[in-house]
Amino acid sequence: xxxxxxxxxxxxxxxxxxxxxxxxxxxxxxxxxxxxxxxxxxxxxxxxxxxxxxxxxxxxxxxxxxxxxxxxxxxxxxxxxxxxxxxxxxxxxxxxxxxxxxxxxxxxxxxxxxxxxxxxxxxxxxxxxxxxxxxxxxxxxxxxxxxxxxxxxxxxxxxxxxxxxxxxxxxxxxxxxxxxxxxxxxxxxxxxxxxxxxxxxxxxxxxxxxxxxxxxxxxxxxxxxxxxxxxxxxxxxxxxxxxxxxxxxxxxxxxxxxxxxxxxxxxxxxxxxxxxxxxxxxxxxxxxxxxxxxxxxxxxxxxxxxxxxxxxxxxxxxxxxxxxxxxxxx
Amino acid sequence: xxxxxxxxxxxxxxxxxxxxxxxxxxxxxxxxxxxxxxxxxxxxxxxxxxxxxxxxxxxxxxxxxxxxxxxxxxxxxxxxxxxxxxxxxxxxxxxxxxxxxxxxxxxxxxxxxxxxxxxxxxxxxxxxxxxxxxxxxxxxxxxxxxxxxxxxxxxxxxxxxxxxxxxxxxxxxxxxxxxxxxxxxxxxxxxxxxxxxxxxxxxxxxxxxxxxxxxxxxxxxxxxxxxxxxxxxxxxxxxxxxxxxxxxxxxxxxxxxxxxxxxxxxxxxxxxxxxxxxxxxxxxxxxxxxxxxxxxxxxxxxxxxxxxxxxxxxxxxxxxxxxxxxxxxx
Numbered sequence: 192x193x194x195x196x197x198x199x200x201x202x203x204x205x206x207x208x209x210x211x212x213x214x215x216x217x218x219x220x221x222x223x224x225x226x227x228x229x230x231x232x233x234x235x236x237x238x239x240x241x242x243x244x245x246x247x248x249x250x251x252x253x254x255x256x257x258x259x260x261x262x263x264x265x266x267x268x269x270x271x272x273x274x275x276x277x278x279x280x281x282x283x284x285x286x287x288x289x290x291x292x293x294x295x296x297x298x299x300x301x302x303x304x305x306x307x308x309x310x311x312x313x314x315x316x317x318x319x320x321x322x323x324x325x326x327x328x329x330x331x332x333x334x335x336x337x338x339x340x341x342x343x344x345x346x347x348x349x350x351x352x353x354x355x356x357x358x359x360x361x362x363x364x365x366x367x368x369x370x371x372x373x374x375x376x377x378x379x380x381x382x383x384x385x386x387x388x389x390x391x392x393x394x395x396x397x398x399x400x401x402x403x404x405x406x407x408x409x410x411x412x413x414x415x416x417x418x419x420x421x422x423x424x425x426x427x428x429x430x431x432x433x434x435x436x437x438x439x440x441x442x443x444x445x446x447x448x449x450x451x452x453x454x455x456x457x458x459x460x461x462x463x464x465x466x467x468x469x470x471x472x473x474x475x476x477x478x479x480x481x482x483x484x485x486x487x488x489x490x491x492x493x494x495x496x497x498x499x500x501x502x503x504x505x506x507x508x509x510x511x512x513x514x515x516x517x518x519x520x521x
Numbered sequence: 522x523x524x525x526x527x528x529x530x531x532x533x534x535x536x537x538x539x540x541x542x543x544x545x546x547x548x549x550x551x552x553x554x555x556x557x558x559x560x561x562x563x564x565x566x567x568x569x570x571x572x573x574x575x576x577x578x579x580x581x582x583x584x585x586x587x588x589x590x591x592x593x594x595x596x597x598x599x600x601x602x603x604x605x606x607x608x609x610x611x612x613x614x615x616x617x618x619x620x621x622x623x624x625x626x627x628x629x630x631x632x633x634x635x636x637x638x639x640x641x642x643x644x645x646x647x648x649x650x651x652x653x654x655x656x657x658x659x660x661x662x663x664x665x666x667x668x669x670x671x672x673x674x675x676x677x678x679x680x681x682x683x684x685x686x687x688x689x690x691x692x693x694x695x696x697x698x699x700x701x702x703x704x705x706x707x708x709x710x711x712x713x714x715x716x717x718x719x720x721x722x723x724x725x726x727x728x729x730x731x732x733x734x735x736x737x738x739x740x741x742x743x744x745x746x747x748x749x750x751x752x753x754x755x756x757x758x759x760x761x762x763x764x765x766x767x768x769x770x771x772x773x774x775x776x777x778x779x780x781x782x783x784x785x786x787x788x789x790x791x792x793x794x795x796x797x798x799x800x801x802x803x804x805x806x807x808x809x810x811x812x813x814x815x816x817x818x819x820x821x822x823x824x825x826x827x828x829x830x831x832x833x834x835x836x837x838x839x840x841x842x843x844x845x846x847x848x849x850x851x
Binding site: 209210238239241242243244245246247248257275276277280283284285287288502503504506508509 | 539540568569571572573574575576577578587605606607610613614615617618832833834836838839
């Protein structure tokens with residue numbers, strides 16, 4: 192018995208998305224492909240230099256929750272918004288997708304987090320995140336019943352940036368494990384791994400986390416190696432189940448001695464990579480909590496990631512359930 | 522000498538865009554393909570029933586101004602927002618596109634206008650507009666120097682819905698004509714034509730408007746005829762230049778005895794018709810104010826409309842200047 196398939200926990204962020212030239216990134220000191228943390232003042236400056244934009248709810252684990260719900264899975268979410276316009280948009284969008292979201296919003300300040308995402312002509316996204324209300328997420332926001340009632344609790348490494356969220360994660364993981372559930376984590380970003388390498392390895396080695404999602408550069412950053420194979424060998428020892436994504440080269444799923452190599456899906460046109468990793472995790476976790484084989488979990492991840500990079504914005508605009516059915520993966 | 526190619530005047534609206542099934546429209550009493558005016562209470566109700574959405578600046582004439590700027594034309598805009606979050610987004614987006622926008626925002630209430638746009642699987646959009654701050658646009662917002670300095674002043678028929686905007690239009694048209702400029706209008710929507718048929722015909726027949734943009738259903742509504750040809754003959758007599766669009770069947774440009782038939786461009790996939798007419802007008806007016814032939818003006822309109830319906834949202838995400846250059850239309 193479970194109340195939810197997956198409980199996702201993350202920084203609740205509204206994305207502000209615009210296209211830009213390659214030169215814009217250099218001129219503005221933005222690290223390409225990364226999540227750059229910024230303060231309120233720099234957020235204002237960058238917005239003044241940003242082209243016409245669209246706004247869409249985002250946040251890594253929020254995107255994953257939305258993706259799981261789009262597949263037909265039962266998802267819940269913890270994340271902190273402010274009781275302002277963007278907070279209302281965030282809450283509307285995630286609930287309208289069918290995700291249970293009840294974290295109490297902040298009164299007043301700081302405002303709801305936003306990330307200015309610049310998409311270059313090659314489809315790569317470079318994020319500039321002002322964390323705002325996210326810095327207030329803490330242990331008092333942990334809804335114990337949801338943590339105990341979800342088959343998997345999934346959280347983002349980005350939560351080590353705000354001060355209190357890591358305490359919320361440790362508390363949630365305790366509830367989950369006490370109820371016999373599993374805990375999953377994404378490493379989020381190679382620079383994030385650089386910031387918190389020791390703590391992330393400790394989460395894995397202490398058994399706080401059972402399942403790790405990583406991309407190739409995060410894996411290499413975690414073990415400070417240039418060898419993908421060496422990274423795979425290392426992570427296989429450090430967690431029970433590791434899922435490593437490699438963009439167009441597909442993904443590798445590792446559980447003990449078992450390895451599944453999964454292909455990426457073919458795409459017509461790469462529009463915007465925002466949300467690729469988040470939606471891979473959504474597909475994988477939807478499959479995993481539905482009792483599918485690791486290979487099928489990977490295929491569902493590839494499908495969701497491949498679809499989201501063919502649109503602007505991080506949440507699937509089409510039903511992933513229908514997409515999976517159309518490909519015989521439902 | 523001119524300061525601007527085109528001054529656009531319209532309801533300044535932020536679009537909230539979501540996909541929906543056909544049945545949703547019927548269940549919620551939304552007229553398909555139309556602009557449905559709603560009050561604040563119904564706006565709240567519909568938003569609570571709306572799926573996950575994206576937000577993008579819109580407004581018919583605002584989209585046209587953005588399109589003209591994207592072609593490299595010099596555009597200005599009059600429209601009323603509130604000094605709230607959405608108003609800030611609106612002002613950012615239109616200025617970031619290079620459009621001169623200096624209309625004083627309202628302090629406090631009513632809030633910035635929003636239109637909930639539901640896009641059905643066939644790509645058709647059905648709009649539900651809460652006018653908010655737009656009802657305050659009036660003659661005091663007319664910047665005489667911009668009206669006198671723009672080659673063409675272009676406004677939307679939708680401005681007959683708020684109470685004072687028509688007075689702003691008449692004043693602007695007077696300034697424009699005194700400076701030897703031209704005035705253009707779009708009929709906006711067949712239901713809008715039904716509401717204001719007599720006044721729209723009077724604007725044309727009195728010479729307040731020199732150029733009319735209409736689609737086929739608006740033309741038929743204007744002359745209460747089921748015959749497209751009869752509509753064309755009638756409008757040819759009522760204004761100096763008429764531009765009539767017919768979706769995938771292209772457009773017809775009429776100036777006295779002269780008629781140009783313009784093809785629509787071929788598209789790969791229809792995503793969302795929002796902004797099609799607005800962007801056709803942008804291409805046409807960019808060509809017109811650059812001294813191009815009527816046929817080329819129509820081709821530029823077809824190009825911009827054909828591109829915007831292959832994306833979600835009403836403003837072009839790619840440079841129309843580059844698109845025109847790539848097709849030898851620059």
